[in-house]
Amino acid sequence: MQVKLLEATSDPEETICTAARNDYMSEFVGEKSFEEILATVDGETVEDKKETLIGHLLKQGHFGPFEHPQATFAVKGISRSCMAQITRHRHASFDVQSMRYVSFDDVDPEEVAEGEMVVTPPSATDPEWVGRNQKGGSVDDETVEKREEIFRKSVARSVESYQELLDLGMPPEDARFVLPIGTEVNMVFSVNARMLMHVADMRAAADAQWEIREMTEEILALAADWCPLTFEYYEENMKNRKNRLAP
Numbered sequence: 001m002q003v004k005l006l007e008a009t010s011d012p013e014e015t016i017c018t019a020a021r022n023d024y025m026s027e028f029v030g031e032k033s034f035e036e037i038l039a040t041v042d043g044e045t046v047e048d049k050k051e052t053l054i055g056h057l058l059k060q061g062h063f064g065p066f067e068h069p070q071a072t073f074a075v076k077g078i079s080r081s082c083m084a085q086i087t088r089h090r091h092a093s094f095d096v097q098s099m100r101y102v103s104f105d106d107v108d109p110e111e112v113a114e115g116e117m118v119v120t121p122p123s124a125t126d127p128e129w130v131g132r133n134q135k136g137g138s139v140d141d142e143t144v145e146k147r148e149e150i151f152r153k154s155v156a157r158s159v160e161s162y163q164e165l166l167d168l169g170m171p172p173e174d175a176r177f178v179l180p181i182g183t184e185v186n187m188v189f190s191v192n193a194r195m196l197m198h199v200a201d202m203r204a205a206a207d208a209q210w211e212i213r214e215m216t217e218e219i220l221a222l223a224a225d226w227c228p229l230t231f232e233y234y235e236e237n238m239k240n241r242k243n244r245l246a247p
């Protein structure tokens with residue numbers, strides 16, 4: 001998997017602070033400098049004041065101003081299963097690679113068996129891996145070797161069948177029905193900072209599956225570079241709990 005930040009609101013935290021101060025100012029924020037907008041906020045410097053205000057908003061659950069800054073991420077090589085999970089979030093916008101227009105006719109099934117094109121879950125290769133909904137704990141090497149053999153054979157066979165169906169003239173949109181749910185997909189999605197915190201509440205949590213957790217952690221790391229005060233506060237004070245979304 002690879003995650004990249006494609007595009008994002010510049011000065012996201014200036015936008016958040018301006019929007020929040022707008023609620024409590026009689027003057028028009030559009031005619032004030034940022035220093036004037038933050039005049040009554042505690043802190044020596046503008047940076048200090050931003051930190052004070054953002055911490056205050058997040059602590060009070062005043063999440064509305066965090067809807068203004070938006071970021072667009074490109075994600076490469078997640079499974080269709082992970083894609084189905086993330087696209088359940090309705091306040092994000094998605095573009096998902098099509099299996100009608102992108103076909104896998106030139107992928108070598110032997111390479112699929114080696115890990116190409118289909119995501120290999122850690123439980124197929126790691127005897128120590130314990131999944132959340134797994135019966136029993138870790139397993140011996142022999143068991144995991146058997147798992148891996150079955151998994152690799154099965155995904156390679158699926159791709160072989162898919163290519164045979166294409167050769168028989170079946171349209172890619174129908175032939176794809178035989179492909180595994182672990183088939184890789186690329187996706188672009190846009191989300192605002194508030195929604196990103198909500199996604200993280202649900203998808204970086206211990207009960208989420210390993211793949212979407214990994215993707216969410218990568219997104220959070222990029223978000224911390226983009227919107228640092230907010231996502232550092234989130235990491236330190238809000239992560240690993242379901243935060244209330246209102247007001």
Ligand SMILES: Cc1cc2nc3c(=O)[nH]c(=O)nc-3n(C[C@H](O)[C@H](O)[C@H](O)COP(=O)(O)OP(=O)(O)OC[C@H]3O[C@@H](n4cnc5c(N)ncnc54)[C@H](O)[C@@H]3O)c2cc1C
Nearest residue numbers: 085088089090091092198199202203205206207208209245
């Ligand atoms: C560990 C885990 C397991 C899951 N298992 C399943 C499963 O087995 N089956 C399944 O179907 N789903 C499952 N889900 C998906 C889950 O039920 C949600 O559909 C998904 O996480 C989207 O989150 P959300 O409901 O907060 O909505 P989002 O789309 O993220 O919206 C954010 C918030 O906006 C509000 N909102 C949005 N739309 C509406 C609306 N129409 N009406 C009222 N309020 C709205 C809600 O307050 C919501 O929390 C699972 C999620 C997790 C994290």
